[in-house]
Amino acid sequence: MVLTEFKDDVLTDQPEPIPAEVAMVMSALEAGTTSEHLESRRMRRFSYRTAGQIRLFRDGPTTPGRLLYTRDINRRGVGFVTAHRLPLGYGGVLQLADENGRTTDVHCTLLRCREAAPGWFEGSAVFNRDQPQFDR
Numbered sequence: 001m002v003l004t005e006f007k008d009d010v011l012t013d014q015p016e017p018i019p020a021e022v023a024m025v026m027s028a029l030e031a032g033t034t035s036e037h038l039e040s041r042r043m044r045r046f047s048y049r050t051a052g053q054i055r056l057f058r059d060g061p062t063t064p065g066r067l068l069y070t071r072d073i074n075r076r077g078v079g080f081v082t083a084h085r086l087p088l089g090y091g092g093v094l095q096l097a098d099e100n101g102r103t104t105d106v107h108c109t110l111l112r113c114r115e116a117a118p119g120w121f122e123g124s125a126v127f128n129r130d131q132p133q134f135d136r
Contacts, residue, residue, distance in 0.1 A: 045072035056092035086113040
């Protein structure tokens with residue numbers, strides 16, 4: 001598992017745990033997940049907990065990326081938790097660290113972003129191209 005943090009909007013490889021509040025939201029989401037939901041996915045996702053950021057194409061060049069915390073991932077997409085309500089259907093660049101600690105910029109499209117707890121949103125994004133570095 002890769003844990004990362006941001007300094008001055010730049011992803012670094014300095015370990016930092018997922019904040020307790022985020023871990024609690026993720027735990028509640030996992031407790032509410034049914035086996036039918038997991039079976040309906042075309043490709044299985046694997047647990048992948050790390051900090052990342054997303055910059056939307058609609059944002060201006062000086063708009064900072066929005067911090068998010070990944071929940072699970074596969075070569076085609078990612079599930080996440082964030083403090084930001086993100087607009088569905090918009091594209092952007094997701095900056096993540098892979099399991100080797102290398103930062104990867106992945107073009108993606110937001111599929112879902114809904115309130116999961118007060119002040120926290122659960123969402124998912126599909127990658128515009130397969131990302132085999134996130135396969136298990």
